[in-house]
Amino acid sequence: MTKSLLQGNQAIALAAVKAGLNFYAGYPITPASEILHELVNKKTVKVLQMEDEIASINAIIGSSLAGAKSMTATSGPGFSLMQESIGLAHMMEIPLVIVNVQRVGPSTGMPTFPAQGDMLQCKYGSHGDYFPIVFYPNSVAELYEFTFNAFNAAEESLSPVILLSDSYVGHLYETIEESDYPISNRTLAPLGTSNRHFTGLTHEDSKPVTSDPEVHKKLIKRLETKQKKVSRKYNDYEYIENKNSKILLIAYGALSRAAYDLKDDYAIYRPVRIFPIVEKLIEIAKDYEEIVVIEMNTGQYVNEVERLLHRQINFIPILGGKIDLNEIWTKLRKIKKKR
Amino acid sequence: MTKELTYLNYLKQDRLPTQWCPGCGNGIILKLACQAMEKLKIVKKGTVMVSGIGCSGRSAGFFDLDSVHTAHGRALPVAEGIKLAKEELNVMVISGDGDLFGIGGNHLLHASRRDTDITVICISNAIYGMTGGQCSPTTEVTSKTLTTPRGNVDSPINVQALVTAHNCFYARSTTFHYNHAMKCIFEALQHKGFSFVEIKSQCITNDGRRRGFKNSYEMLMSYKETYRINNSTNKLEHNEIGIIR
Ligand SMILES: Cc1ncc(C[n+]2csc(CCOP(=O)(O)OP(=O)(O)O)c2C)c(N)n1
Numbered sequence: 001m002t003k004s005l006l007q008g009n010q011a012i013a014l015a016a017v018k019a020g021l022n023f024y025a026g027y028p029i030t031p032a033s034e035i036l037h038e039l040v041n042k043k044t045v046k047v048l049q050m051e052d053e054i055a056s057i058n059a060i061i062g063s064s065l066a067g068a069k070s071m072t073a074t075s076g077p078g079f080s081l082m083q084e085s086i087g088l089a090h091m092m093e094i095p096l097v098i099v100n101v102q103r104v105g106p107s108t109g110m111p112t113f114p115a116q117g118d119m120l121q122c123k124y125g126s127h128g129d130y131f132p133i134v135f136y137p138n139s140v141a142e143l144y145e146f147t148f149n150a151f152n153a154a155e156e157s158l159s160p161v162i163l164l165s166d167s168y169v170g171h172l173y174e175t176i177e178e179s180d181y182p183i184s185n186r187t188l189a190p191l192g193t194s195n196r197h198f199t200g201l202t203h204e205d206s207k208p209v210t211s212d213p214e215v216h217k218k219l220i221k222r223l224e225t226k227q228k229k230v231s232r233k234y235n236d237y238e239y240i241e242n243k244n245s246k247i248l249l250i251a252y253g254a255l256s257r258a259a260y261d262l263k264d265d266y267a268i269y270r271p272v273r274i275f276p277i278v279e280k281l282i283e284i285a286k287d288y289e290e291i292v293v294i295e296m297n298t299g300q301y302v303n304e305v306e307r308l309l310h311r312q313i314n315f316i317p318i319l320g321g322k323i324d325l326n327e328i329w330t331k332l333r334k335i336k337k338k339r
Numbered sequence: 340m341t342k343e344l345t346y347l348n349y350l351k352q353d354r355l356p357t358q359w360c361p362g363c364g365n366g367i368i369l370k371l372a373c374q375a376m377e378k379l380k381i382v383k384k385g386t387v388m389v390s391g392i393g394c395s396g397r398s399a400g401f402f403d404l405d406s407v408h409t410a411h412g413r414a415l416p417v418a419e420g421i422k423l424a425k426e427e428l429n430v431m432v433i434s435g436d437g438d439l440f441g442i443g444g445n446h447l448l449h450a451s452r453r454d455t456d457i458t459v460i461c462i463s464n465a466i467y468g469m470t471g472g473q474c475s476p477t478t479e480v481t482s483k484t485l486t487t488p489r490g491n492v493d494s495p496i497n498v499q500a501l502v503t504a505h506n507c508f509y510a511r512s513t514t515f516h517y518n519h520a521m522k523c524i525f526e527a528l529q530h531k532g533f534s535f536v537e538i539k540s541q542c543i544t545n546d547g548r549r550r551g552f553k554n555s556y557e558m559l560m561s562y563k564e565t566y567r568i569n570n571s572t573n574k575l576e577h578n579e580i581g582i583i584r
């Protein structure tokens with residue numbers, strides 16, 4: 001097995017090629033551009049630099065329908081622009097991989113600094129109800145591995161799968177093994193073989209039906225069931241048990257790497273499949289009196305955790321792109337004292 | 340007994356009649372597209388129809404082809420993605436003026452710049468038909484619409500200039516000039532590279548009646564009076580229709 005020193009973004013590009021990527025469309029943005037730069041040199045991938053992120057996501061909707069495994073990568077501003085068509089891809093059931101290397105927002109924010117402010121945008125950013133599968137690795141090796149998972153889950157669910165990263169993990173260099181993982185093949189017949197109609201309108205058997213609530217309910221139920229079923233193949237999380245601790249810390253992505261330093265004093269839970277939220281957490285959380293979510297936003301995933309566990313959760317926001325262990329220590333001490 | 344092959348074979352007949360208003364130009368353009376395809380003996384397998392959103396955006400769904408009904412304004416990047424991923428496909432777009440020049444205008448600039456080998460038919464009715472008749476990028480100056488009650492003050496977009504700036508195929512016709520419009524589509528489909536056919540079309544319900552037309556026949560007659568065919572020019576005047584290669 002070859003060992004190589006790779007950057008996080010580069011690992012995504014290399015794994016994508018191995019996972020069968022045929023078509024990439026994107027628009028330059030820090031801190032995601034290295035994925036585009038890496039892919040332009042690959043002979044097996046058609047790469048388009050589009051006029052914006054709206055064009056990028058729509059081009060890969062087209063290419064995926066035409067039979068090509070397709071991907072785009074961006075950061076917050078571009079991810080915001082893609083939202084409408086992410087909903088379209090859910091409605092038309094198109095396999096795609098969308099990488100979001102997060103940076104500090106809102107707006108142009110701090111382009112080179114990491115943040116985790118797009119957690120809820122992944123799940124709720126497009127209008128209407130949809131059920132995305134979202135992964136958020138925290139190392140170069142994991143980015144590599146989960147790029148395969150993202151492609152496979154996209155093919156299995158016929159939906160756009162989000163691979164989250166952040167400018168810290170995306171720009172990190174680590175030595176990894178470029179392993180091969182199993183690949184899920186295309187099941188969707190390419191365009192030009194039939195007379196199907198792909199539409200964002202509520203539909204049944206490829207026909208638009210826009211005034212029958214029952215058809216809409218049935219469609220949404222079917223999509224929800226399908227997404228849940230496929231996601232169960234990827235129940236990925238990391239749990240570092242600590243029998244001496246009554247407190248469970250929850251962290252993911254860049255921030256979870258800092259949290260590892262606290263494992264002697266606290267138990268740590270790190271979700272990797274961010275959405276649908278892994279239900280195993282219900283069982284794990286039972287052993288702890290307090291739960292603390294630490295994330296690089298003003299409180300996003302904590303809401304999802306509360307919703308799952310139906311209990312009060314403590315929360316530590318880390319803003320501005322700097323992860324300071326002292327800040328976390330101090331805030332954790334306050335929570336301890338309160339008890 | 341086998342039925343003779345007609346242009347209707349390009350449509351999903353169980354989806355007819357369309358939901359478009361009586362007298363709407365969209366149906367004429369649907370028929371034009373089918374007849375041009377039939378004349379070229381275009382095989383259904385291997386052909387893909389793409390639309391955006393609007394009354395015209397419903398077009399794709401009526402074709403007996405694999406078809407895609409994209410988000411508003413996004414027909415072109417979707418069509419380009421299809422074509423560039425599977426080059427052997429014939430990729431056609433039928434969409435509206437608001438869709439292609441307004442919300443999707445940036446994509447038109449770049450699809451023509453890239454000269455992607457697709458054929459685009461624009462149902463250019465100078466109005467946002469589906470949403471009730473608001474001013475569109477092709478609405479004429481002084482024209483009254485729902486959002487320009489005292490008359491439009493802005494000039495319509497110069498599509499010819501945009502598309503020909505990149506040396507792409509551009510044709511303009513109207514729903515009145517049936518045979519001419521057919522020739523435009525016929526030639527566009529054979530053009531290698533980006534081809535754009537703008538067909539002036541009537542929306543009686545949300546445009547014509549507001550401007551004093553009694554019915555769509557009167558609107559068609561106004562095309563007859565306004566437009567002259569010019570077969571030998573590289574720049575069409577405002578009141579001319581023709582093909583620029
Ligand atoms: C993002 C977005 N904004 C607005 C709309 C509402 N909308 C639907 S159709 C349309 C205008 C369509 O005009 P045009 O493309 O000229 O088509 P026509 O109905 O005239 O055929 C608008 C604004 C939408 N569907 N999506």
Ligand code: SF4
Binds near residue numbers: 364545
């Ligand atoms: S509103 Fe206008 S464009 Fe829409 S179907 Fe009716 S006549 Fe045609």
Ligand SMILES: [Mg+2]
Binds near residue numbers: 393437462475
């Ligand atoms: Mg219009």
